[in-house]
Each structure stands twice: as C-alpha cells, then as structure tokens.
Amino acid sequence: MEMAERVEELRKTLNQYGYEYYVLDRPSVPDSEYDRLMNELIQIETDYPELRTPDSPTQRVGGAPLDAFVKVTHDTPMLSLGNVFSKEELVEWVERIEKDLGYTPTFVAELKFDGLAVSLKYENGRLVRGATRGDGTTGEDITQNLKTIRSIPLRLKEDATFEVRGEAYMPKRSFEQLNDERERVGEPLFANPRNAAAGSLRQLDSKIAASRNLAFFAYGLVSQDDLVASHDESLDYLKRLGVAVSGDYTTCKTADELWDYIETYVTKRGELPYEIDGIVIKVAGYEEQEQLGFTAKSPRWAVAYKFPAEEVVT
Numbered sequence: 001m002e003m004a005e006r007v008e009e010l011r012k013t014l015n016q017y018g019y020e021y022y023v024l025d026r027p028s029v030p031d032s033e034y035d036r037l038m039n040e041l042i043q044i045e046t047d048y049p050e051l052r053t054p055d056s057p058t059q060r061v062g063g064a065p066l067d068a069f070v071k072v073t074h075d076t077p078m079l080s081l082g083n084v085f086s087k088e089e090l091v092e093w094v095e096r097i098e099k100d101l102g103y104t105p106t107f108v109a110e111l112k113f114d115g116l117a118v119s120l121k122y123e124n125g126r127l128v129r130g131a132t133r134g135d136g137t138t139g140e141d142i143t144q145n146l147k148t149i150r151s152i153p154l155r156l157k158e159d160a161t162f163e164v165r166g167e168a169y170m171p172k173r174s175f176e177q178l179n180d181e182r183e184r185v186g187e188p189l190f191a192n193p194r195n196a197a198a199g200s201l202r203q204l205d206s207k208i209a210a211s212r213n214l215a216f217f218a219y220g221l222v223s224q225d226d227l228v229a230s231h232d233e234s235l236d237y238l239k240r241l242g243v244a245v246s247g248d249y250t251t252c253k254t255a256d257e258l259w260d261y262i263e264t265y266v267t268k269r270g271e272l273p274y275e276i277d278g279i280v281i282k283v284a285g286y287e288e289q290e291q292l293g294f295t296a297k298s299p300r301w302a303v304a305y306k307f308p309a310e311e312v313v314t
C-alpha cells in the first residue's frame with residue numbers, strides 16, 4: 001500500500017478509537033491495539049517527515065515550550081452570563097422573556113461546568129486555533145495546550161468550518177491525583193479543579209498540560225452559515241462531528257420544568273465526575289435569541305442559575 005494512503009487510514013482509525021475512548025468513554029479496542037497503530041504512524045511519520053501534518057494524532061503533545069502566549073482577538077466576543085440565585089429570580093427572568101417575545105419560547109437547560117472557557121476554531125474540519133476567553137474580546141492563543149486534551153478532536157468527522165465555545169476542565173479524580181502527587185513532593189496544592197485547569201492551560205510547556213488529564217465539553221457553536229436553527233440542534237450537530245458535548249441537557253417549556261431540572265442537580269452534582277457551579281438556561285431558538293439580543297456584557301436570552309456556595313463540612 002502507498003505510504004500516504006496507509007497514513008490516512010491510520011489517522012482515521014486512531015481518530016475513531018480516540019473518539020470512542022475519550023469522548024464516548026466506550027473503547028471498542030484494547031489499549032494495546034491503539035498503541036500498536038499509533039506506534040506504526042509515529043514510525044512512518046519519522047521515516048517520511050513530509051507526511052506529518054499538524055492534525056495528525058501524533059501531534060497532540062506539541063514541540064518546544066513557548067516563550068509567551070500570543071494574544072488573539074475573538075471575532076465574536078465571549079460574553080459572561082447574567083446570574084440568578086433563586087427560583088423567584090428565575091421566574092422573573094422567564095417572565096421578562098415572555099413579555100419581550102409575546103409568548104413562552106422553548107428553553108434549553110444545561111450544566112454549568114466549573115473550568116476555563118475556551119474557543120476552538122476549526123477550518124475544513126481541522127483544529128486551527130484554541131484560545132482562552134481572556135476579557136471576552138482579547139484572549140491568549142493556547143492551541144498547543146488545548147491540543148493535548150484527548151476529548152478535543154484535531155480532525156472533525158466532516159470538513160466543516162466554525163468556532164466552538166466550551167469549557168476545559170479537570171475531572172475530580174484527576175484533581176485529587178494531582179494534589180496527592182503535589183503533596184507527596186511538597187508542592188503547593190491547587191484549591192479546586194477550576195484553578196488546577198486554569199493553571200495547567202497557562203503552562204508554556206505543553207508537556208505539562210498534557211500530563212494534567214484535562215477534558216472538554218462544548219456548549220456553543222459560532223458559525224457564519226445557517227448550519228442549524230436552534231441551540232439544541234447545534235449540540236446534536238457538534239456531537240455528530242465528534243465534538244464532546246455533555247448529554248446532561250434538556251429542553252423545557254416552563255419555569256417550573258427549569259426549576260425541576262435545577263433541583264435535580266442540586267443533589268446530583270456531588271455524583272458527577274466533574275465540578276459544576278450552576279445550571280445555564282438559554283432560549284433555544286436562534287431567531288428568538290436574535291430578537292432578544294444582548295446587554296452591554298451579557299446575552300438577554302441566557303442566564304446562569306448559581307448553586308448556593310456549598311457549606312464547607314468542617
């Protein structure tokens with residue numbers, strides 16, 4: 001077989017196995033099979049460097065450490081969310097939406113992941129840039145570090161061009177293991193998984209980020225084309241293309257349904273393998289989102305219900 005064909009075949013297979021293992025958490029082959037194919041690809045790319053491309057699964061852990069992060073400007077600002085802290089405030093928010101629209105829209109309720117907001121730009125199906133939110137307009141290019149996150153695909157299942165917004169986070173187990181290790185060697189501990197994730201993605205040496213077992217969930221699609229008509233459809237679209245999307249979201253028609261979902265997670269959050277600090281509620285339809293628009297710093301069509309600070313069990 002032609003080397004270039006074999007390389008393409010290995011990449012497709014390794015991307016699919018990586019997706020099953022890191023995104024679906026349902027590997028279809030033993031690790032030894034994955035490693036065997038990865039070693040074959042590494043060997044071919046070593047013998048034929050001209051066949052190596054940035055989106056190859058061998059390129060996850062980048063080259064030399066950077067001297068500094070390059071600043072990037074977000075084409076579409078990464079806004080913060082307004083907050084509500086009670087059922088009353090949530091009902092007020094829903095009533096304002098009903099008044100503005102003249103009817104009750106469909107809402108999507110999702111988990112609010114407690115990590116670091118990031119932007120991923122894909123061009124023709126390839127990850128070309130990863131950046132922090134920064135101040136919402138200007139962030140930092142951390143592509144090398146985000147490429148080390150196994151649940152972030154370097155190549156989509158279709159050659160689409162769009163931007164994904166999501167949260168890079170450290171699962172609770174990774175956080176505990178990291179702090180156990182730091183305690184063992186006398187290094188300062190991280191206060192929580194969010195700080196640990198942020199600290200890991202601020203590393204100029206991507207080998208350190210790669211060692212921190214970070215993960216990612218997408219929660220927003222920014223695209224020039226009218227790929228989909230609503231937020232819940234955008235989540236299904238991203239899932240289909242191999243992007244990690246949490247399955248824990250639901251559509252709701254009333255404030256009561258939204259509150260039921262919130263109450264479920266007030267108790268259930270302790271069992272999740274990652275930290276959440278609230279529930280994000282969005283108007284599902286893009287037309288309604290367009291109609292509702294934005295305040296100076298937040299969308300009018302979305303709000304975060306923040307969980308009460310957990311009593312520290314002394």
Ligand SMILES: NC(=O)c1cc2c(N)ncc(C(N)=O)c2s1
Binds near residue numbers: 080110220
């Ligand atoms: N700042 C924002 O717009 C968001 C921030 C977050 C977050 N930290 N986690 C989840 C979502 C979500 N499910 O939409 C959002 S949206």
